[in-house]
Amino acid sequence: MNRAGRTMRAVFIAVPALFMAIFLVLPAVSGAVLSFDVGGRLSLGNYRALLGDRMFWRALLGNLAIPLGSLAIEFALALGLALYLGARRKPPAAVEVAAILPFAIPEIVLLAIARYIFIPRGYLNGALLAAGGAPLGWLRPGSALASLVVMAVDAWHVTPVVMLILLAGLQTIPPELYEAAALDGAGALQTFRHVTLPLLTPALVGALVLRGVDALRIFSTTLVLTGAEGTPVLSTYAYLLWSDSQEPRVAMAAAMMLAAMVTLMGLAGIALGRRFGASGVAA
Amino acid sequence: MNRRAGAGWAAVRAAIAAAIVLGAALPLYLLLKQAITPERESFAWPPLWLPHRIVGTHLHAVFALPELRGAILLSLGIALLSAALATALGAMLGYAMARSGAGRAAGFGALTAARLLPMIAVAIPLAIGMGRVGLYDSPSGLGLALVHSALALPVAALMVYPAFAALPREVEEAAWLDGASPARVFVLIDLPQARGALAGAFVMAFILSWDEFGYALLIQVTHRTLPPLLYYYMVFGDVGAASALALLMMVPAVCLVIALGPMLRGAMAAGGLR
Secondary structure, three states, X not given: OHHHHHHHHHHHHHHHHHHHHHHHHHHHHHHHHHHOEEOOEEOOHHHHHHHXXXXXXXXXXXXXXXXXXXXXXXXXXXXXXXHHHOOOOOOXXXXXXXXXXXXXXOHHHHHHHXXXXXXXXXXXXXXXXXXXXXXXXXXXXXXXXXXXXXXXXXXXXXXXXXXXXXXXXXXXXXXXXXXXXXXXXXOHHHHHHHHXXXXXXXXXXXXXXXXXXXXXXXXXXXXXXXXXXXXXXXHHHHHHHHHOOOOHHHHXXXXXXXXXXXXXHHHHHHHHHHHXXXXXXXX | XXXXXXXXXXXXXXXXXXXXXXXXXXXXXXXXXXXXXXXXXXXXXXXXXXXXXXXXXXXXXXXXOHHHHHHHHHXXXXXXXXXXXXXXXXXXXXXXXXXXXHHXXXXXXXXXXXXXXXHHHHHHHHHHHHHHHOOOOOOOOHHHHHHHHHHHHHHHHHHHHHHXXXXXXXHHHHHHHOOOOHHHHHHHHHHHHOHHHHHHHHHHHHHHHHHOOHHHHHHOOOOOOHHHHHHHHHHOOOHHHHHHHHHHHOHHHHHHHHHXXXXXXXHHHHHOOO
């Protein structure tokens, strides 16, 4: 009886694991092999080709700057929102739904809306004009402004996720601590600095690990808003090499660089999570 | 706190609330407006903030154009199939997670793999490999459905695992002692117990597939699902059709917000894991 139970558990692990291996892990492994293949021989040629391409360096830089910027924006916004929504005087429920809504909208739809807003003859420039200002080239390829818009739009979509993790973290802080701080005559700023922030650290680290990995994988936001060459990142750069230049091997070399970055970030995240007892990290 | 400062704070709080609601409502309003105004008005410069003429042509086109109708059916089929597969396989893995350490290791390993592997590093070799077995760009979308279920599987497992863990082991053991096989116990006792979590996992997997853009772009290059189709309409300038399509894509999300309401928080937090 127990043996039959053990057999069933083994099958219940093996079948999903096999499925994951076939459709996610093995393709990545075969892609890694492909990235070292030049004319059927083992070689670093594809990686050398990358290093000689100026677009690769732009994509690498973009893949560092854009995630960093978008993380900074979304954490600032999310912390503010979480403190606001988690306050003792609850805001109306409609505000909470509105704060979560951007994440419920499919990403591609949100990007479609962002295009209406930021294109040269879009709503933002319309508003600027109406206010007596001059229209700006928000999405001009290669401009710092375009990178900034990409960061902001990316942050707009995922801020609710970070906010929910921080909100859950805030709710674990015992109210007695706030009462004690108030009795000791601590101001709002001091309470935040000495009570809220230290106790929120696990949630902050958890959210940072979760989002840090995602932020590095940015693809659709840059592709849809500025085109693959406008604000290049590694994913869109590899996509261009694959779909336009028909260079699957060099494309895989670029994809493997990204995979290495994400893995490093993930390992750093696991170490950080251990150190700070991060919450909200399932991976 | 004195009264004047209190009034000041109330004003600040009201301003924040207004900004949040505006930030959520304005984009949706613009989307709706673009979808129901004629092309010339959507492209007007300076832009018009209120619709002047309302037309149904774009919304009508969504259901009239064969290309669009096909894409809707394809997206729906892929989402339903991948949700069913992910839920079934996720239930298996979730059960193993609740009952053994090896199961938990497998579950968190699968989750880590799904989260750490960049889409582009998987999708390119997958497109090559699927080309060999006839699943690349297939009219049925079977290949994409399989990838989507692999992406959703670990999240589904994580969602149903607590429901299985909550069932006391004694109940299972009693059923075994009465002579029921483990498989029978799983189907008749464990699965019904996890009904709610399984439904949640199904919805999560459906939405994940319905919204997914990257794999769809690389694998369904001519038989497009809705997200890549919307991208093509945007880039190649059919704004009216793009807006109507975007509006249609919102339907499952809107249904979810209305149906779940207060439960939304948990569902969204789990969705954040995908």
